[in-house]
Amino acid sequence: MEFFDVIRKRYSHKAAFDPTSRPTDEELRHIVEAGMAAPSAMNLQSPEFVIITEAGLLRQIGEITDNAVLRSAPAMIAVLGNPEAAEAFYREDYAAATENILLAGTALGYSVGWLDGIFRDAAVREPVSALLNIPQDRLLCVVIPVGKPGEEGARRAKKPFEERASWNGYAVRRPS
């Protein structure tokens, strides 16, 4: 898929997935390699990744999170931050890696999502972290479901260019 088509096609799939639409291990590896290629502060490469394909783990994550999207996802990628290694920048690092993963998944024809908010609740994050044997010094930041839609998901409009971008000074609407 052409790069700008990928950018346009990416969206956060918040409806059900087709649980049978699991990407191959090779595709998942390819997607995570895109995350690893992201920029990171001081090239510390602080984000780490857990690829989740086992049915039992997927089911338990769906149950713990009680999240409709995760309940049907045929595969997930957990993105871990490393606050000790990259204290000032681990959030930016994991966000850059996450976006690359979303784009790579889209380029391979999958729908993806960025599930972050629910993992800020320790009551959700800690049991999922324990399930995945994530060490105490790593932070489970995002879980990305990857699969084909079971139900059509909403596409969200973006604000017009002129509302968010300007040329050579704030709110200057034309190149000078």
Ligand SMILES: Cc1cc2nc3c(=O)[nH]c(=O)nc-3n(C[C@H](O)[C@H](O)[C@H](O)COP(=O)(O)O)c2cc1C
């Ligand atoms: C930092 C961040 C956190 C997010 N957390 C969640 C989340 O917890 N749950 C969720 O459904 N979507 C989450 N999203 C996805 C946004 O809701 C989504 O990107 C936004 O609504 C725009 O839609 P689009 O991705 O389809 O363009 C998050 C996105 C970002 C960048």
